[in-house]
Amino acid sequence: MAKVDVVNLEGKKVGTVELADAVFAPEQVNEALLWEAVKHYRASLRQGTAATKTRKSVSGAGKKLWKQKGTGRARIGSVRSPLWRHGYTVHGPQPRSYDYAFPRKKLLGALRAALASKLADGKLTVVDSLELKDAKTKLYRAALDKLDVTRTALIVESGKELTKALLLGSRNLKGVELVLNNEVHPYDLLRYERAIFSKAAIEQLGETLIKTVSKRKLEKEVA
Numbered sequence: 222m223a224k225v226d227v228v229n230l231e232g233k234k235v236g237t238v239e240l241a242d243a244v245f246a247p248e249q250v251n252e253a254l255l256w257e258a259v260k261h262y263r264a265s266l267r268q269g270t271a272a273t274k275t276r277k278s279v280s281g282a283g284k285k286l287w288k289q290k291g292t293g294r295a296r297i298g299s300v301r302s303p304l305w306r307h308g309y310t311v312h313g314p315q316p317r318s319y320d321y322a323f324p325r326k327k328l329l330g331a332l333r334a335a336l337a338s339k340l341a342d343g344k345l346t347v348v349d350s351l352e353l354k355d356a357k358t359k360l361y362r363a364a365l366d367k368l369d370v371t372r373t374a375l376i377v378e379s380g381k382e383l384t385k386a387l388l389l390g391s392r393n394l395k396g397v398e399l400v401l402n403n404e405v406h407p408y409d410l411l412r413y414e415r416a417i418f419s420k421a422a423i424e425q426l427g428e429t430l431i432k433t434v435s436k437r438k439l440e441k442e443v444a
Contacts, residue, residue, distance in 0.1 A: 223340070227347045227420055232367040235349050238420055240340070244430045249337035251330065255407055258331035261323040262408040273313030276301060328407070329433050335410035336426075345416045347423050351378055356389035365397070368417065375413040377402050379421040402426045 223245055227236040243249075281300040289296050303311045339345040346368055353360050365374060373396035378387060380401050391399045400409060402422035410416055418426075 225340070225345070225347050227349050228368070229349050230351070230353065230364040230367065232369075238347055238423065240423070241427055241431050243434045244333050244427050245337050245340050247337060247341045249333045250341065251334045254327060254331045255334050255338075255411065258323070258328060258335075258407040259411065261321065262406060265320040267319040269317045269319050271314040272316055273310035275313070275315075276309045279307065279309040281307075326433070329430060331407040332405070332410075333430055333434075335407040336430075339410055339416050344414060345418065347418050347420055349420050351376065351382075351387050351417075351419050352384050353386055353390060356386040358390055358393045361387075361390040362394060365394070365417075368415075370397075370415050370417070372396060372415075373413040374398075374415040374417055375400065375405075375409050377405050377416065377418045377422045377426075379419060379425055382419060382421045403429075 222239045222241055224237045224239055226234050227238050229235050279301045283299055283301075286297050286300060287294065297305075300308075302308045336345070348368070353364065376387075376391055376397060376399045378399065378401060380403065383401065388399065391397055396413075398409065398413065402418075402425050405426070
């Protein structure tokens with residue numbers, strides 16, 4: 222098991238935490254699985270509102286403009302023909318959902334891969350507590366500066382430890398997002414440069430992922 226330093230919001234070491242190899246080992250990094258998870262997440266974000274006018278949507282009478290033969294002109298059945306200006310579009314896009322089913326086991330596997338990748342790159346920081354006395358943005362900005370956060374950061378907190386001060390103090394920070402440990406997605410970990418976990422959040426998330434790994438191994442042994 223890998224040991225990671227636990228620091229406070231001053232950037233000083235206050236202890237260590239053990240992270241299970243079944244979740245955070247470098248061998249857990251699966252780039253193909255991460256790509257699938259990101260593709261699924263981005264597909265679910267698409268609005269799918271693109272639309273073109275079909276035959277029934279275009280204005281115009283259905284009367285035949287002139288007789289079929291004898292005029293010397295090309296035959297035409299309707300003023301709404303797709304060959305004409307202001308006509309309807311053939312096989313054009315219509316409103317749809319781009320979301321599709323993604324197996325939960327693959328999602329959890331991608332989450333393990335994203336966490337292992339962050340740890341291997343040295344971009345994962347564990348803090349003993351994310352709580353400050355005052356809910357002020359400048360105090361949290363100063364704390365992130367002491368944690369060497371120079372660009373973007375994802376702050377992950379446990380639902381039981383989430384405070385109003387953290388919620389209010391971090392919501393206006395540019396390039397910073399706050400999520401709960403049971404809501405974190407592989408896309409979030411890859412999108413932000415640094416991941417800041419509270420000790421409670423990383424331990425609870427690690428326990429959940431270890432249970433899924435153990436259950437999967439048990440199913441393989443039974444099979």
